[in-house]
Amino acid sequence: MATPAKITDQNLPTIALVGRVNVGKSTLFNKILEQNKAIVSTIAGTTRTRNIGIASWRGKEFTLVDTGGITFSEEVILEKEIVEQTEAAIKESDLIIFVVDVQAGLLPQERELAKKLIKDKSKIIFVANKADNERLRLDTHEGEWRKLGLGVPFPISAANGSNVGNLLDEIFKRLGKTSKRPKTTKEKKVIKVALIGKPNVGKSSLFNTLIGKDQVIVSDMPHTTREPHDTLVEVDGKSLIFIDTAGIRRKSKVSGELERAGIGKSIDMIKKADVVLFVLDAHETITTQDQQLAGFLRENTKSTIFVINKWDLAEENTEEFKNETKAKIYADFPHLDFAPIVFVSSKTQYKVHQIFPLIFRAWEERHTIVPEDELKEFFKKVTKDHRPSRGKGTRHPQVFAFHQIHNNPPMFEMMIKFQTSIHFSYVRYIENKLRERFGFFASPIVIKLTKLRRKINL
Numbered sequence: 001m002a003t004p005a006k007i008t009d010q011n012l013p014t015i016a017l018v019g020r021v022n023v024g025k026s027t028l029f030n031k032i033l034e035q036n037k038a039i040v041s042t043i044a045g046t047t048r049t050r051n052i053g054i055a056s057w058r059g060k061e062f063t064l065v066d067t068g069g070i071t072f073s074e075e076v077i078l079e080k081e082i083v084e085q086t087e088a089a090i091k092e093s094d095l096i097i098f099v100v101d102v103q104a105g106l107l108p109q110e111r112e113l114a115k116k117l118i119k120d121k122s123k124i125i126f127v128a129n130k131a132d133n134e135r136l137r138l139d140t141h142e143g144e145w146r147k148l149g150l151g152v153p154f155p156i157s158a159a160n161g162s163n164v165g166n167l168l169d170e171i172f173k174r175l176g177k178t179s180k181r182p183k184t185t186k187e188k189k190v191i192k193v194a195l196i197g198k199p200n201v202g203k204s205s206l207f208n209t210l211i212g213k214d215q216v217i218v219s220d221m222p223h224t225t226r227e228p229h230d231t232l233v234e235v236d237g238k239s240l241i242f243i244d245t246a247g248i249r250r251k252s253k254v255s256g257e258l259e260r261a262g263i264g265k266s267i268d269m270i271k272k273a274d275v276v277l278f279v280l281d282a283h284e285t286i287t288t289q290d291q292q293l294a295g296f297l298r299e300n301t302k303s304t305i306f307v308i309n310k311w312d313l314a315e316e317n318t319e320e321f322k323n324e325t326k327a328k329i330y331a332d333f334p335h336l337d338f339a340p341i342v343f344v345s346s347k348t349q350y351k352v353h354q355i356f357p358l359i360f361r362a363w364e365e366r367h368t369i370v371p372e373d374e375l376k377e378f379f380k381k382v383t384k385d386h387r388p389s390r391g392k393g394t395r396h397p398q399v400f401a402f403h404q405i406h407n408n409p410p411m412f413e414m415m416i417k418f419q420t421s422i423h424f425s426y427v428r429y430i431e432n433k434l435r436e437r438f439g440f441f442a443s444p445i446v447i448k449l450t451k452l453r454r455k456i457n458l
């Protein structure tokens with residue numbers, strides 16, 4: 001049994017970006033990270049769950065946290081959860097960047113937030129964003145900003161990068177007086193694991209259970225998770241990054257720019273993942289959207305594990321019923337018949353611990369390289385047991401060679417005689433025999449067909 005996951009503390013200082021909605025925290029977050037990680041929009045409440053990234057400045061690294069904009073209004077959806085996320089970020093941070101919008105002027109929310117922050121005044125760097133020109137930079141000296149008791153705000157423009165370098169120098173100067181200092185971390189071999197599925201199948205709840213912390217907001221409201229969130233953990237001495245993604249649904253049902261942007265980022269993260277946990281709700285029927293997601297995984301050659309969530313609510317939990325459910329899933333997802341199936345409940349933590357050894361095995365066997373002599377012997381035997389069958393055309397196919405050309409994912413090349421073809425069922429036969437002999441657990445196998453005019457010596 002795998003030991004519980006432990007969030008990896010890289011012993012880096014943590015800087016939290018806080019402020020009301022629409023002051024440009026996410027723009028500043030992206031600018032400092034030098035990547036388009038957070039969704040940026042003018043829609044209030046775009047950021048809900050804390051977004052965490054590792055930033056680097058002058059060769060040294062620190063942790064940067066983007067928090068949701070605070071409104072102090074109960075009418076705002078998930079405001080209570082957003083405030084809780086922000087308070088957690090403030091508590092865990094070594095420095096707090098309090099961001100205001102110099103163009104909008106001082107608003108009541110800033111006064112309210114300043115009252116909370118002034119208790120830790122030594123941890124605060126007061127920043128006035130959107131100071132895009134000299135006149136706006138001078139506006140930071142207006143008396144209204146001084147009334148907050150945090151001094152004159154540091155003027156920057158996250159959008160064009162103006163003065164952001166100087167802000168980073170100030171951050172490093174302040175961090176020099178704290179117990180944690182920016183440093184260079186060692187590169188680690190990390191397994192990237194993405195959780196995907198339709199909205200409301202329990203991805204965020206499962207994510208929190210896997211990492212052992214309530215890191216992301218969980219709600220019954222569809223599309224609560226707007227953008228991918230990742231956390232580095234360690235299990236049995238191995239490092240994993242778990243990535244919670246936005247629920248992906250049909251294009252015709254996608255509403256608004258935020259959902260489109262979130263789905264786009266989720267798809268990018270899936271493409272970068274090594275292993276995908278395809279989360280399904282035990283009580284929902286398989287839909288066309290689920291099958292399209294499966295096709296996307298097969299097309300992008302992702303090692304896949306089916307996670308059937310909410311199994312605690314199943315009518316029965318017998319092996320017979322599980323096997324019936326497995327048969328239905330493989331019938332609905334024939335292209336993912338290599339994917340193992342695990343039944344869990346993120347709510348009760350039922351069988352969640354079984355996911356970790358499956359991930360480790362999927363990762364290891366995805367990287368399998370078959371020795372050339374062993375592969376040659378294998379192919380000689382399987383073709384003797386079952387001769388290649390032809391596809392379209394009248395000529396019987398002649399196979400010249402079969403070898404492995406890649407791993408991660410495993411990829412093979414079958415060289416056949418020009419103007420002949422192999423029937424797809426025979427390619428499938430070879431794939432199945434490869435699995436029987438060499439494993440490739442949870443991983444797709446790619447067999448590339450190459451036609452040659454004459455046999456070559458390899």
